[in-house]
Structures are given as structure tokens and as C-alpha cells.
Amino acid sequence: MERGTREYALWSIGIVLIVFVALLPVVWIVSLSLKEPSTITTGPGISVWDAFFPKEITFDNYKSLFEGGIDDSPFIKPLINSVLIALITTLISIVLASFAAYAIARLNFPGKSAILAGALAIAMFPPISTVGPLFDMWRTLGLYDTYPGLIIPYLTFSLPLAIYTLVAFFREIPWDLEQAAQVDGATPFQAFRKVIVPLAAPGVFTAAILVFIFCWNDFLFAISLTSSDASRTVPAALAFFTGESQFTQPVGSIAAAAVIVTIPIIVFVLIFQRRIVAGLTAGAVKG
Amino acid sequence: MAQITLEGVTKRFPDGYEAVKDMNLEIKDGEFMILVGPSGCGKSTALRMIAGLEDISSGELRIGDRVVNGLAPKERDIAMVFQNYALYPHMTVRENMAFPLRLAGVPNDEIQRKVEEAARILDLEQHLDRKPANLSGGQRQRVAMGRAIVRDPAAFLMDEPLSNLDAKLRVQMRTEVARLQSDLGTTTVYVTHDQTEAMTLGDRVAVMRAGVLQQVGSPAELYDDPVNLFVAGFIGSPAMNFMVGRIEGDVVKLPIGDVPLAPELRQRLSGDVAGKSVVVGIRPESFEDAALTGEARDRGYVFRAKIDLVESMGSEKYAYFTAKGESVQSSELQELARDSGADEIPTSGEGQVVARLDAASRITRGDEAELWVDPTKLHFFDPESGKSLTHRGSGS
Numbered sequence: 053m054e055r056g057t058r059e060y061a062l063w064s065i066g067i068v069l070i071v072f073v074a075l076l077p078v079v080w081i082v083s084l085s086l087k088e089p090s091t092i093t094t095g096p097g098i099s100v101w102d103a104f105f106p107k108e109i110t111f112d113n114y115k116s117l118f119e120g121g122i123d124d125s126p127f128i129k130p131l132i133n134s135v136l137i138a139l140i141t142t143l144i145s146i147v148l149a150s151f152a153a154y155a156i157a158r159l160n161f162p163g164k165s166a167i168l169a170g171a172l173a174i175a176m177f178p179p180i181s182t183v184g185p186l187f188d189m190w191r192t193l194g195l196y197d198t199y200p201g202l203i204i205p206y207l208t209f210s211l212p213l214a215i216y217t218l219v220a221f222f223r224e225i226p227w228d229l230e231q232a233a234q235v236d237g238a239t240p241f242q243a244f245r246k247v248i249v250p251l252a253a254p255g256v257f258t259a260a261i262l263v264f265i266f267c268w269n270d271f272l273f274a275i276s277l278t279s280s281d282a283s284r285t286v287p288a289a290l291a292f293f294t295g296e297s298q299f300t301q302p303v304g305s306i307a308a309a310a311v312i313v314t315i316p317i318i319v320f321v322l323i324f325q326r327r328i329v330a331g332l333t334a335g336a337v338k339g
Numbered sequence: 340m341a342q343i344t345l346e347g348v349t350k351r352f353p354d355g356y357e358a359v360k361d362m363n364l365e366i367k368d369g370e371f372m373i374l375v376g377p378s379g380c381g382k383s384t385a386l387r388m389i390a391g392l393e394d395i396s397s398g399e400l401r402i403g404d405r406v407v408n409g410l411a412p413k414e415r416d417i418a419m420v421f422q423n424y425a426l427y428p429h430m431t432v433r434e435n436m437a438f439p440l441r442l443a444g445v446p447n448d449e450i451q452r453k454v455e456e457a458a459r460i461l462d463l464e465q466h467l468d469r470k471p472a473n474l475s476g477g478q479r480q481r482v483a484m485g486r487a488i489v490r491d492p493a494a495f496l497m498d499e500p501l502s503n504l505d506a507k508l509r510v511q512m513r514t515e516v517a518r519l520q521s522d523l524g525t526t527t528v529y530v531t532h533d534q535t536e537a538m539t540l541g542d543r544v545a546v547m548r549a550g551v552l553q554q555v556g557s558p559a560e561l562y563d564d565p566v567n568l569f570v571a572g573f574i575g576s577p578a579m580n581f582m583v584g585r586i587e588g589d590v591v592k593l594p595i596g597d598v599p600l601a602p603e604l605r606q607r608l609s610g611d612v613a614g615k616s617v618v619v620g621i622r623p624e625s626f627e628d629a630a631l632t633g634e635a636r637d638r639g640y641v642f643r644a645k646i647d648l649v650e651s652m653g654s655e656k657y658a659y660f661t662a663k664g665e666s667v668q669s670s671e672l673q674e675l676a677r678d679s680g681a682d683e684i685p686t687s688g689e690g691q692v693v694a695r696l697d698a699a700s701r702i703t704r705g706d707e708a709e710l711w712v713d714p715t716k717l718h719f720f721d722p723e724s725g726k727s728l729t730h731r732g733s734g735s
Contacts, residue, residue, distance in 0.1 A: 231392050232425035235496075236439035236486065237413040246438075250429045 078314070080104070085113050085307035092303050113308035127309055129281040130289035134313070137199055137285060138267040141206045145214050145263045146256060152211075153218030158227070168219075175212035179205075183276045190277055197279045205273050210263040217262060221255025257324045265317055286313045341403035341493040341526060342368045343389060348398035350384050350550075358384040360550040361398070366494075366528060371520050373541035374530045377573070377674065381550040382530045383498055389528060390419050390496050402493055413442075418487035419496040422503065424479045426471040426486075432458075433467040436485045443490070457485040460519070477508045484519065494526040501536065513539060534574050538562070546570050548674070568725035569671040571620050571718055580692045581672065582662055583722070584619040586612050591717065593619060594664030594690070596642040601715040607729045608719060617728060618669065620718035623657065626694030628702055629709035639711045644692075646706045656696045658708070663690055671725045 084092065087106040117127040156164055186205060187196070195201035225248065233243035274288035281289070290309055293302040343366040350359040359381040366372045374382040387393040389400065391412035400408055407415050418439070426435050433454055440450045458464045461481040471479055480500060487495055500516070501509045517540050520527050531537055537544045538558040545555040546569070554566040558574075565571035571579050582594050586608075590597040629641045644660040694710060702708045719728040 226423070226425065228421055228423060228425040229427060231412075232419070232421055233427075233438070234392070234412040235390055235417065235419040237442040237490075239411075239413065242442065247427055 081307045081310050084303060085311050086110060087304060088112070089304045092301075113304035114312075116305055117308055117312070126289060126293055127286070127305075127312075130284050130286045131312070133199075133281075133283055134268060134285040134287075135316075137202050137206070137283070138264050140199070141203050141210060141267045142260050142264045144203070145207055145210045146260050148207075149211055149214035149218050149259060150252075150256065152215050153222050156215070156219050157222035157225075168215075171212035171215050174208060175216075177209075179209060179272055183272060186273075187276055196277060197283050199283055201277050202273055202283060202285070205277070206267045206270065210266050213266065214259045214263050217259040218255055221258070222252065224255075225251050261320055261324055264320065268313070268317065342366055342370075343494060343526060343528065344399075344401040345385075345389075346399040346401075348385070348388060348400055349396045350381070350388060350393060351396040358550050359388070362552050364545055364552060364555060366526060369524045369526055371517075371527045371529065371540060371542045373537040373544045374528060374547060375534060375537035375544055375573075376532065376547035376553075378532055379549075380547040382532075382547050384550075385547070386496050386498055386528060386530045389494075390417060391415050416493040417496055418490050418492040418494075420483045420487050420498065420500045422499040424471075424483040424503075426479055426482055428471055431468050431470055432463060432474070432482050432485075435471065435482055436489050439486060439490045453489045454485075457489045460488070461485050476504055477512065480504060480512060484516070488519070488523065492525070494528065495520070497527065497529045499531055500529075502531070502533070509536075516540065535576060538574065544574075546573060548573075548671070564727075564731050565620075565718065566727050566730050567671065568618060568620070568669055568720045568727075569675065571720070571727070572672055572675045575622060577623050577657065577693045577695070578675075579620045579622050579718070581618055581620050581669075581720075582690070582692070583616055583664055585614065585616050586719075587614060591617075591619060591714075594662035595644065595692075595710075595712070596640065598640045598712065598714050598717070601717070603715060604717060604719070604729055607731065609728055609730075612719070612728060616722060618720040618722050618725075620720060621692075621712060622716065623693045623695040625713045625716035626658075626696065627711045627713075628696045628700035629711040631697050631700060632711045636711060639713050641709055641711050643707055644710055646702055646704055646708050647691075649702060649704050651698070653698065655698050656700055656702070658694045658696055658700075658702055658710075660692055660694070660708075660710075661690045662692050669722065669725055 083105055086109045088108060088110050089112070091107060118125055122128045122132075152167070155161070156168065182205065190196040190201050195204070229247050229251070230240075230243045233247045234240065238246065269287065270285070271287040274285045275291065278284040278288055284292075286309065290306050293305050293309070343364075345362050345364045348359060348362045349357060351357050362385060364372075374385060376382050384393060388395050389402075391407070391410060391414075395408050399406055402415055402417070427438065430438065436454045436457055437450045440453060445453075454467070455464070458467055461484060463478065463481055463485060466474060466478060466482075471482065474482065480503075483500065497516075501512050504512060513536060516529075529540060531540075538561075541558060543555060544558055544561055546553045546561065548569050554561060554570045556564075561570060561574045565574065568581070572581070584591045584593040586592075586600065589600050591600050627639075629636060632639065644662070646658050646660050648659040650657040650659075696702065717729075720726065721728055
């Protein structure tokens with residue numbers, strides 16, 4: 053009993069520590085984004101507490117991001133680019149990965165393990181080593197600074213991820229159900245649509261979220277393969293933020309933009325986590 | 340309603356393995372046919388071919404008057420209950436049972452009526468709006484049955500539907516299934532590896548081994564007149580005792596003594612067996628405590644044996660003794676032992692004989708007891724082929 057409580061206490065301390073370390077930068081960014089630009093770099097002489105939290109909360113940093121509308125704002129166009137590129141990549145990636153994962157999970161065909169090994173190898177490949185060649189190729193092909201110029205490399209790295217996730221999910225589906233549906237009078241397509249798709253949905257959502265986050269967070273390709281707001285995504289655009297004058301740092305606006313791009317990720321995970329955890333397959337077959 | 344006919348049906352897998360070999364079977368309209376055999380004997384494959392879930396490599400399968408070899412499962416008008424129930428986890432019980440009707444385009448009010456009726460028959464009314472995950476094993480099993488009966492199909496196919504239930508529930512559901520089938524009068528093919536289920540449920544039982552149909556007949560026929568060693572050893576619990584014997588003149592020389600050869604058996608014995616060694620099968624109930632046989636004592640043969648163990652079942656007793664002699668070597672019996680796991684128990688080796696005695700018997704462990712055996716109830720088998728030498732030739 054005593055040991056139990058001690059263990060519990062140690063675990064609790066550990067968890068609090070980890071959460072603290074993980075969330076501190078987030079809180080810090082939020083705090084920065086709410087400060088007056090002039091108070092961001094307060095000198096020594098005040099307590100850490102006062103330095104960390106804003107004296108007066110202001111939303112000026114957020115407002116400045118959207119000032120000037122789509123043409124003049126340094127943030128709106130990259131935000132649109134980010135959303136569109138991530139969504140298009142996710143859509144293509146999930147469609148292709150579903151086909152591949154279905155075949156790998158269900159069928160026996162020669163070269164199956166080679167495909168999986170190849171996918172894994174690509175996922176392991178350091179992206180930085182492809183950036184240089186891609187830069188040259190894209191400029192020759194006219195893909196530099198375009199949507200496809202980013203979507204194609206994103207696909208190469210997100211497809212293995214999606215395939216692996218979906219294969220794992222598809223293998224868990226009780227395929228007996230498909231046969232049960234066929235005996236119940238369903239055509240193969242009806243069996244797929246009415247029985248398999250609802251069961252596969254949580255897995256597909258999981259894979260989609262992972263792919264979306266991967267594209268959304270990417271900085272390396274975004275900074276290397278774009279040169280203007282035509283296709284620059286938010287992580288890359290942040291690096292080009294400028295202060296009001298040559299001598300001011302745009303810390304406040306960067307912090308505000310960082311907070312804004314974090315929000316969709318949090319929302320996504322919160323919405324779909326329930327679907328993922330729903331455990332839809334429980335009770336299908338005797339466990 | 341329809342009869343199901345298999346003519347020379349064979350299943351050959353791409354690697355050349357034949358799971359079902361040249362199977363001929365006629366299942367009559369409204370009949371309850373059991374396919375039974377040890378695991379891997381091809382019974383499930385046979386059922387899945389009837390369902391249309393496996394292609395038929397050669398031969399012809401008819402449901403009613405239609406040849407259905409090339410038809411998809413949905414065109415065969417059959418319903419199947421799977422071993423793991425295969426309920427749709429994202430649908431409620433009501434939706435599960437309505438699913439086949441919805442696919443068939445039945446109008447909503449009729450679906451409603453049929454599902455309610457099936458739920459009433461199966462006592463599922465209060466569970467209609469629950470999901471399968473929240474049901475007990477027995478309830479899930481009944482939902483699977485319900486999904487089959489709402490359709491009123493030409494035939495039910497059941498693939499070990501009770502094997503996932505615990506022992507008590509299994510016995511209960513067994514009677515339930517039998518009652519349901521006789522009420523509905525629908526042709527049913529039922530696959531099981533449990534010979535007790537086969538004996539209690541079926542109108543007729545088809546025993547399979549290694550893809551080959553061994554014998555088809557009523558439970559009584561299989562029990563009293565098995566066509567070979569495999570069927571003899573598979574049907575009945577406790578299993579038939581086997582020992583090596585030799586027919587010499589009017590007696591059968593057995594490890595337990597020289598048992599007289601009954602005239603009716605001598606008549607039925609096919610071929611020249613005099614002086615040859617044969618495998619003799621004796622069912623446990625063909626034995627009796629000699630003290631309890633009364634007038635029948637003289638009809639039978641009395642011998643002495645040292646009793647190793649007595650198990651009392653309340654209504655009867657099982658006495659185990661050892662009969663020394665040549666051990667029975669047969670691939671068929673080895674397979675049976677392997678399937679039941681008996682080959683892993685060293686004590687159940689050759690020569691162990693079990694006798695079923697009346698509960699009134701006073702025989703106890705360690706006794707040098709007088710036992711009685713009915714010589715008319717012996718079964719003779721060819722030691723090489725395993726074929727019965729005393730088969731009456733009926734039933735198959």
C-alpha cells in the first residue's frame with residue numbers, strides 16, 4: 053500500500069514535470085504574442101514573474117498580422133497557402149495510401165514486402181539531402197515557387213507514413229464481416245461501402261491528421277522551394293517578417309502568427325481523437 | 340426451401356492442396372444436416388463453397404434446381420451464421436438484423452415487422468437498440484441467428500455457431516437451435532467438430548476426414564454401424580475401445596480372452612478373415628459388471644480384469660482397465676488422438692479400455708473384477724484399410 057502511494061506520488065511529479073517542460077514554450081509564445089512590442093525586451097531589474105507575463109494584454113500583434121488585407125499583409129496569403137497545400141496533399145495522400153494499404157493488408161502479391169520496405173526507406177530518407185536536387189529540378193521544370201512544387205515532395209514523405217498507419221488499421225478490421233455482408237445479399241461494393249468503410253473511417257482519419265500535421269509543420273521544403281507569397285507557407289513566411297523599423301525585432305508578430313498556426317492542429321486533434329479512440333470495432337467478433 | 344446437392348465437389352487450393360475431395364452429398368429439403376470432423380478435415384471449406392465464399396474447383400453444386408457454381412453469395416438465397424458471429428459493430432441489433440432486408444429492398448414497414456418477429460422468437464426484444472459490443476456472448480449469437488432467419492432464405496449455413504459459448508450456454512443454445520430449425524423447417528447445414536453436437540442436433544450426420552466424406556447417416560446409424568475405424572472412433576463419448584484380435588474358428592482371440600463369435604456377426608463378416616488379425620472395436624456400454632447382468636450373463640462372455648480406475652458419473656460408472664496385447668496401429672486412430680490432444684497424455688496409451696457400468700455396480704479401483712461383454716456388439720475392422728468388416732451397408 054505504502055509502496056503504491058509512493059509510486060503514485062513519483063509518477064505524479066514526473067507527469068507534472070513533463071507537462072511543464074512541454075507546455076512552457078507554448079505558454080511563453082502566447083505570453084509574447086499578447087505583450088506590447090515595447091515591453092518584450094524589458095531589461096534586468098524586474099522579477100522573472102513580471103517579465104514572463106504581459107503587464108497589459110494587447111491584441112495589437114494579432115491585428116498587425118491582418119493589416120493591409122490580402123495584398124499587403126505578410127500573413128494572410130501564406131496562411132491560405134498553408135491551408136490549401138496541406139489539404140490537397142492530405143487528400144491525395146490518403147486516397148493513394150488507402151488503395152495501397154488495402155492491397156497490402158488484404159492481398160498476397162509478389163513484391164509486397166518490397167513495397168513496404170521501400171516505403172519505410174523513403175520515410176527514413178533525410179529530407180535535407182533531397183532539397184538541393186529538388187531546387188535545381190524544380191527551377192528547370194518551372195515548379196519552383198508553385199503549389200505542386202511543395203505538394204510533390206510532401207507526398208513522397210507523407211505517403212509512407214499514411215500507408216504504414218492505414219495498413220496497421222486495415223489489418224485490424226474483421227474481414228469476416230465483408231463475407232457476412234456478401235452472404236446477407238450485398239454486392240462486393242455494397243459490402244465495402246456499408247460495412248468496411250465505416251469501420252475503416254477512424255484509421256483513415258488518424259492517417260489524415262498525421263499527414264496534415266506533417267505538411268502544416270514543414271519548414272525545410274517551404275523555405276527552400278519557395279521565393280514569394282505565391283506559394284510560401286506560414287512557417288517559411290514567419291522568417292521574412294519585418295519589424296516596424298530596421299532596428300525592431302518582429303517578435304510579437306511572429307509569436308502571434310505561431311499561435312494562430314498552432315490552433316488548427318489542436319482543434320483537429322481534439323475533434324478526431326474521440327473518433328479514433330471510439331474503438332468502433334469492439335464487439336464485432338468475440339475477443 | 341430447397342434441397343442442396345453436391346456432386347463430385349472438389350476444392351483445390353492454388354498450392355495444390357485438396358481441402359475437399361470429390362464430395363457427393365444430397366441434403367433434402369428441410370433437413371438438418373451436420374458436417375462433422377476433426378479440425379482441418381475440410382468441413383468448413385465445404386460449407387463455404389455452398390455459401391459461395393470459396394470457388395468450387397470442380398464438380399457441381401445445386402441449390403434447389405439451380406446450378407449455383409458460378410453465382411455470387413447474394414444470388415444463392417442462403418443465410419450464414421459465422422463462428423465469430425460477424426456482427427456489424429457500428430450497427431445496432433435492429434440494424435444488424437435489418438441489414439439483409441434493406442439490401443434486398445424490402446419496404447420499411449415490412450422490415451420493421453420481420454425484425455420484431457425475429458427478435459420475439461429469439462427473445463431479443465429489449466436489446467434491439469443496443470450495439471453488439473454491449474451484448475453477452477449468448478445474445479450476440481442470437482443476433483447472428485436473427486440476422487439469418489429474418490430473410491427466410493432457402494437454406495441456413497452454420498459454421499460452428501456455438502463453439503465460442505461456454506459449456507452451459509452451449510447446451511442451452513443447442514436445444515434452441517434444434518427447436519428453431521424444426522419450427523422453421525428450413526434446410527440447414529451445420530458444421531461442427533463436436534461429435535456430441537452432431538449426434539444431438541442432426542437429422543443426418545456427414546463425417547469427414549482429410550477432405551473425404553467418410554459416412555453419411557442418421558446419428559444412430561453412425562453409432563451402431565460405422566463404416567470404418569475413423570467414424571467408429573470419432574462418434575461416441577467415451578470413444579470406442581480398440582484392440583487387436585484374431586478370428587480362429589468360432590472364437591475371437593482378444594487380450595481380454597477368447598470371446599465367442601456371434602453367429603450374426605459371422606454372417607456379416609466379409610471376406611476371408613479366418614486366422615487373420617483384425618482390429619476389434621467394443622463400445623464402453625457393451626461391457627457390464629458381471630454381477631449385475633442376471634439372466635443375460637450366459638448370453639455374454641465373462642472375463643476378469645484388474646480395474647485401474649473407476650469414475651462415477653452418478654447415473655453410470657466408467658471403469659478403466661488395461662488389456663495387454665498387440666497395440667492397434669492405425670493412421671486414422673492416430674489422427675483422432677492427435678485432434679483430441681490425447682496423444683500428448685502418456686497414460687492414455689495402448690491397451691487402456693473403458694467400460695460403462697451400471698451405477699449400482701460395486702466395483703472399485705484395484706479390484707480384480709468380473710466383467711461381462713456382449714459378443715453381438717463387437718465391431719471388426721481391417722487393420723490395414725481401417726474399413727469395417729461387419730458393416731451392414733446401409734446409410735451411406
